[in-house]
Every structure is written in C-alpha cells, then in structure tokens.
Amino acid sequence: MNTTIFQEIIDIVGPEHCSREIEELHCYSYDNSKQTFLPDAVVHPDTVEQVANLAKLANTHCIPIVARGAGSGTTGGSLPTQGGIVLSCMRLNRILEIDTDNQIAIVEPGVITGTFQKILQGHKLMYAPDPASLKFCTIGGNVAECAGGPSAIKYGVTKDSIIGLEVVLANGEVLTTGTRTEKGVVGYDLTRLFIGSEGTLGIITKIITRLLPLPEHKETFLLSSTSLQQATEFVAKILQQNILPCTLEYMDKTALQVVSDILPSRLPADIQAMLIIEIDGSRQKVEEQAEHLKRLIAAEKYCNIKQAATEDEIQEIWKARRSISPATHKISPHKTSEDVVVPRSLIPELVGFCEDLAQKLTITILTFGHAGDGNIHVNILAADNSPKEKQKAANAKMALFKKVLSMGGTLSGEHGIGITKSPYISLELNRTSITVMRQLKQLFDKNNIMNPGKIFPSEELHNGPSPV
Template sequence: MDKHILKELRRILGPDSLLTSWEDRACYSYDATGQSFLPDAAAMPETAEQVAAILRLANEHRFPVIPRGAGSGVTGGALPVARGLVITFSRMNRILEIDAANMIAVVEPGLITGELQAALKKRGLMYPPDPASLKFCSIGGNAAECAGGPSAVKYGVTRDYIIGLEAVLPSGEIIKTGVRTEKGVVGYDLTRLLIGSEGTLAVFTKLILRLLPLTESKATFLLTFPDLAEATKLVAEILSAGLLPCTLEYMDRTAIAAVRDRLKQPLPDGTAALLLVEFDGSKEEVHQQAARFAKFVAEKGNCVLRQAADEQKTAELWLARRSISPAVLSLRPHKIAEDVVVPRSKIPDLVAFTERLAVELKLLILTFGHAGDGNIHVNIMLDKSDPDEHRNGLEAKERLFRFVLSLGGTLSGEHGIGITKSAFLPLEIDPASLQLMRRLKQLFDPNGILNPGKVFPKFSASSC
C-alpha cells in the first residue's frame, strides 16, 4: 500500500479514521490464536458508503482487505496474513432499530453482543445466541463465524436469528439480502450463504435480527459426577427423556480445576466432571421441567444435584463456565483450541479418546463445552518452546479430527476454519463440494482481495 493509496483512504475516511502508526497497527495484528501479522493500515469507517469506497479502491489497486470484529476468534479468521488493510467496525456499533411489534432489530456489525442483549432485556425481548465471549465479541464477527453458545441446544445458532443483511461485495457494490418478515422465499438465500463465510465473500454493514420474547423464569442446576463416563453418557439420556434444557454444558476434571476459585462453592471430593443444566420458559413450564429433571436424576443415582438458589448463585456458575477458555492458560502457556462436534450419543467415545490421546502423547488435554448439541471444546495444552511437545500437540490435533469424522462429526461447530483448520478441510468436504466453494469465492471475489488466505489456502498473499 503506497502513499497514493493511503492518501485516497484518508480522503474516503477522514484524517482521523485511518491508522498507520506501528502502535495502532499492532492493535489489529492478532486474535485469540496468539498469532500476529502486522497490517499496512487499519480503517475505521462509519458508513456503508465508506466501506464500499474502500473496496472499490482495493479492487483497483489489488490490496487485501480484512474485515475484523472484536478479535476474539480462535481460528485466525481476522488475521491480516497478507498484510493489507484491516477494517474495524468499532465506529459502526449502533442499534439502529428495535421493532418490538414485529420482534426484529436492525444493528451495525460493531455492536457488542452482550450490549444488545442488555438493551433488549429492558424491552422484554431476547436475542438468544450467547457465545462465551458475549461481553466483548461483536455481532458482525458472530455472523461471520456463525457463532453458537450454550443456548444453541434449544434456540439454535447465529444463522437462525439473522434474517437479512446489508453487505458490501468485494467489487464495492452494496447489496441487501433477506427480509424483515417471518417468511420469505424470493430468490436464492444469499443471507444464509454469507453467514459463516468468514469475511471472504462480503463485508456486513447492517444486520436484521429476529428476536424472541424474554423468558419469564429460569432454573439452573449443577450436577457433579465421580466418573467422567457417567457424566457424558447422561447428556443423551437427558434429551431422550423428553426434557428440553435451554443449556446443557459439560466440564471435565481439568476444566473444573482451572476455574474452581470462580465456582465459589465446594464440590464433592473426587468430582471428575460436572454438567450445568438450565431450563427456561414460563414459571409453570420451568417448575414442571425442574421437577421432572430432579426426579430423573434421582433415579440415576451416581451424581450429586444442586439447584442454584438465586440469581447471584446462577451468575457465579456462569462466570466459571465462561471463564474456562482464558483460565486454562494457567495450566500451560499455549493451547490448541478445537470446537469439534459429534452426535450426542458419541460424546462418551470422544471424551474417552481424548483421555487415551493425552496419555499416549504425554499431553494435558481437557474437554468442556456445549454437550447438549454435541459441540465439545477440546483444548490441547502445551508449551510451544518444547519441540517434542509442540509436535505432539499438532499430531493430537490431526488424530482428533480424524476420530471425530469417524464418529460422523464435524471439525467445527462455531469457531470456523480461518487459517488453523484450512489444511484439514479436505478430510471432511468432498472434492466436488470444495471445487464448488472455490468457484463461489472466485465469483464473489475474482481479484482475491477480501480476507485472503482464509478457508482456502489458494487465496493467499501470492494471489493478490
């Protein structure tokens, strides 16, 4: 990016909205992977028209453009691996509309997910997707990765609540997709195509969200188990029994140890695993589900059941759960964080495999996550400065992926592919489907300027 390009960007954005100092650029060089790539500059647009002008300039001069949410991704999806210009949406962070009568909201991509949920709660409404990083992740980033969260077992994931988009194509054209209504089948479903495309096909500038009425009541339970297999086996049995929790979370012994100081309540000696189970709905529905659940657990025997007494105790439990990912770095300096998904009935097989893998490769491997929908987070802890440990960690990752696919699972439930999983895409996607995806990328972005190097290694710095 030469002086002419930077001058044009300042003209488009204004002098205070283009960051070129080393210190400023360093702030947009990394994400939660721990990897870092310094961009040439960072832009802070305020309108869709500015985004469009940036992309037209990028197409003309063939420099990479990398859309970035809050930088909380763990697969490198927002890393500027080919340098270029990072677009940050910190100034496009408004709630533009809350239409309570039709239960929709229109928001900008830089809006923090937790801030949206807090604003809707005051109106008696809810936006169900709730990634663990909701206090700092953005709606645009959630949409790019199709984020999930603990509530996905009952309510679904981000793509289930985005019904329309305003987006800018790599050519600089502004398009509007989807509807503001409950139904709409006119033309191809471009909204669903763009959600989860990891910033490789278009840049989001507005999102139309489907909302739900805020639930009246909740009941939260903590189950502790002396046996890991018993905990994982119970997951499928809970749902097969006709119980419908809004969250069903799982933590193994090592994950528990990492956040024990945040639990603020003693656990039974010898606790090997726990389940965090929550029901929501009307007071009557929650009372009935809670009573049925307590009876169901009592008949199982080999666990201890506690119900959170009040909102404070519930908040303490969720603080512990949402703190796992950063807390585990107290165990080892680095981690390989994977978010594989298997059929719920196969969770015991997956967890048993990770235990065997840890012993065989002399690694610390922990498991936790959204057991209700089979989305288990597997963290392979290691010290990258130890060559043997680093090599064993990478071997564990590949063997994990192959085992997950053998169970009928998938390599990612919510983190996406980015750069950390792209080499493994052919393990899951057949050649014809991969070729179709590449053709779609070529159709949307013939010059390869938009988020190059992600998902498909073909679209790397050398192609820009």
C-alpha cells in the first residue's frame, strides 16, 4: 500500500485510528484458527460514514478489506489472506436502542455479546444466542458467522434473533435490510443473505435484534453415564417425552478429563459421558418438567442425575463446559476443531464412528457439543507436528466429513467456512449451488475486495484484487 492511499485512510479516520506499524499489523494477523496473514494496514472507524468511505476507497484501488470483530473465529474467516486493510469494528460498539415495549434492540457490530446480555437482564429481557466465547466475541462477528451456542435447541441460532441490518457494500453504498417489526415480507429476505456471509458481501454496521422476556426460573442438571451409547441415545428420549430443555450439552470421557479440575465434583472413574441439561420458563413449568426428567432418568440403568444446588455450582459447570476447547491443549496443541451437525437421533452413530476412527488411525479424537440440535464439536488431536501425524489428522477430517454427509448432516453448524473448510465445500454443495453463490458474490462485490478468498476455494473465484 503506497503512502498516498494510506494518507487517504488517515483523512477518513484520523491518524490515531489507523496504523501500518508492524507490531499493530501482527495483532490483527491471526484468529483462533492459529494461522497468520499480515495485513497492509489496520483501521478503526467509529461511524457508518467512515466505513462507507473506507469501502469506497478500497474499491477504487482494488484493495482487499476484511471486517474483524474480536478474532475469536476458528475457521480463518477474519484473516487478511491477501493483505490489504483490516477494518476493526471494535470502536463501533454502541448499544443504540433498547425498545422494551417492542422487545427489540439496535446495536453496532463491536458490542460484546456477553456484555449485551448482562445489560438486557436489567430490563428483564434476554438476547438468546450464547456462543461459548460470549465474554469476548462480538455480535457483528456472531452475525457474520451465524454463531450458535448451547441455547440453540430452544431459542435457535443467531439468524433467529436478527430481524434487520445496516450493511456497507463494496462500492460504499449503505444498504438496510429487514424491519423493526415481527412481520415483514416486502421484497427478498436480504437479512438472512448477509447473516453467515462472513463479510464477503458487505460490512455490517448496525444490527436489529429480537429480544425475549427473561425466563422466570431455570434449573440445571448434570447427567452422568457409564455408557457413551446410552448417554447419547438419551438425548432423543428426553425430547420425545415433551421435555424441552433450553440447553442439552454433551461431553465424552476425554473432554471431561481435560476439564476435570474445573468440574464442581470429582469425576468417577467409570463415567464415559455427561450431559448438561437446563430447563427454563415459569417456575411451575420448570418444576413439572424437572420432575418428569428425574423420573425418566430413574428408569435408566446406566445414568445418574444431579441437580445443581447453588449459583456457584452452576457457574462451575459452565466454566468447565466453555473451557473444553482451550483445555484440549493439555493433550496436544496440534488440534483440528470441527463443528459438524447430524440429525440428533444419529448422534450415537456419529460418536461411535469417531471412537472407531480414532482407534483405526491411532489418533486422539474427543467429542462434545450441542447434543440437543445435533451439533457436535469433534476435536482431532495429532500427537505432534510431524508429516505423519498431520496426514493422520487430515485423513480423520476427510473421513469425518464424508460420514457426516452420508448421514444427512452438514460440515458446519456455527463456525462458518472461512479458509479451513473451503476446500471441502464441494463435498456438500453441488456445482449449481456454488455457481449461484459465486454469482451473488460477483453482484455485490464485482472487484472481489470484501474478505476475498473465503468460503469458496480460491481457484473457483475469479482473479482477486490487483496488488497495490
């Protein structure tokens, strides 16, 4: 990037809100995928006008521009793989409106998800999506990836809580989608088009969220089982009994072992799997469903249930659950983390397949995740960084993907595609689907400056931006 162009960036955001210093560039060169790509500049706009002017500048000079939240993504979605400008949304962090009467809010993309949830509790409202990284991830990033979380079984994923957007397009024009109302069917549903598009179609600058009344009461249970098969089969049994948890999480034995020092009680040696089950709603309804759940489990030979007695105990349970992914580094830092989804009745088959695959390839594979909606996180842990172990991990990943698709599942439930899954997208989508998506990309971003190189394999897209 030449000095003249960088001076134009300075003129837009001010010298204190942009940088080409190598130390600053390195801070925005990586995400949770553990890959690194150095941008040419980092900018921190704080108005939609600044974002629009930056997009217009980038489009004029064919410079890649990559919107970034907290960098907590696992598939490389916010990485500047072709250099260019990283546009940090962290100064766009205002909660613009909380409309309690109509139960909506308008926020900017840099708002921290967990912070937003806490503020809403004071209004006796809730924003339902709760990704594991909620303490530091941003709502804008959640929208870009269509993040999920433990509550998806009852409340859905991010797309189910977003009713409108403001988006800056590649040419600097500002597009608004959706409405403030529950109903609205005027024209195409562009809101859903941008949710999960990973910043490849435009830069989100405002988000209209649907809010819900804060549940009156919640109870938390830990179901432990000496049989992995029985524990996973129990997921379908719970839902078949007209019990609708707000959370139904699954952890296998290896996942439990890596967080055993955080769990509120010592893990018995014979435990093979555990479920976290939460029920919320009115106190009467929760108590009725809780008793139903206890009776159901009492009839199970391999299962035992324990009800969390205090708020501290609940927090310890969730601290352990949300710590599994980083804690896997106790086994090996060479991790491939996948978030596949299968019909929830087939979770036992998928988990059994992963166990057999681990033995066949002599590699460690642990599983945990959102059993209530069939979204299982499969962590493939290579013993070291040698070519042999890397090939084992790659073979395991391909075998996993083929198995999931043969079961009517999908390759990603909430992490997106980015660059780590893009080579596999044609396993799930046929040529016509990919062609239509590429045509949409071309329509919104003819110069391919918006987060180029993501979702689609690079050789499938037209040539990227010319170097500056």
